[in-house]
Amino acid sequence: MKTKTLALLLTGGVFALPLTTVAKTVKVDIPVVEKELAVDNAGTMQAMWTFGGTIPGPLVRVKQGDVVDFTLTNLKSNKQSHSMDFHAARVDVLDEFAPVSPGQSKDFQFRADYPGVFIYHCGAEAMSEHIARGMYGVIIVDPKEGYSEDYPKPDREYVIVQGDLFKDGTTPNDITQNVGKAANLINGKIFHYDPVHDQNASLALESKPGERVRFYFVNAQINDSVAFHPIAGIWDRVWDNGNPKNVSYGMQTYDVAPAHAVTLDLISPGDRPTNNALVDHQMKNAQTGAITVLMNHSEADPESGRGSNLIIRE
């Protein structure tokens, strides 16, 4: 099921914004859908809970200073209460982030004051189970200044979200303790973009040699941090939390805490085709699904990593 969940509404003068930006309200409607989803490239189905029917949920992208006008709809056909916790928001956990029963919906607004990349996730009880079953997504808040020498325009952009997969039927208490963890999901599937380790994988990320490729990486695992490393490459720059002011240069492995996110640029050699394997260097996670192949070659699909193709799906 594909639903168009994002729409832009222009408003004028409602909120006090800097003169240099256009006052904009971004309407975001996301339904919660409890459904069976394929969790690997072979099509193995498992009962998951989702924002918008996919793991991760729809990518939300706004500019710093924009107001997000959000509506969460918990479908009547669902069995659980759910909620929305936007890490890009400053609100009241007991109000805006409160659970919503099946058949109900909830609206709230927040202004995206800080630039960067943030996770959003369900916070309903037991939170660990709701996140582990797939209730997470990404909001990118582009800096109001736009691109600069310190935050250059990339040639391509990809969103990668790493999550847990627990054995079907694992109890909420076991999930909380990480007992019963079976694999790692990258954008909802084990070895999603890794045809080297999974013969059923049909997708990989692509760029042309020498391009600046930007990754918005989100750790949606409930307990494990991620040691994010580009095998056969070096992160040219890393912006912690995606904020242009938090820059590090020439990094090999970047530690990403649970429910944290970073922005990382990779530039491959410009004079020949190469490949990178983007891994969680905690091997228990890499070898159970957390490897992504980036192919750097002159035939790279011009649409991949551009426009609305930041989360690559079939």
Ligand SMILES: [Cu+2]
């Ligand atoms: Cu939930």
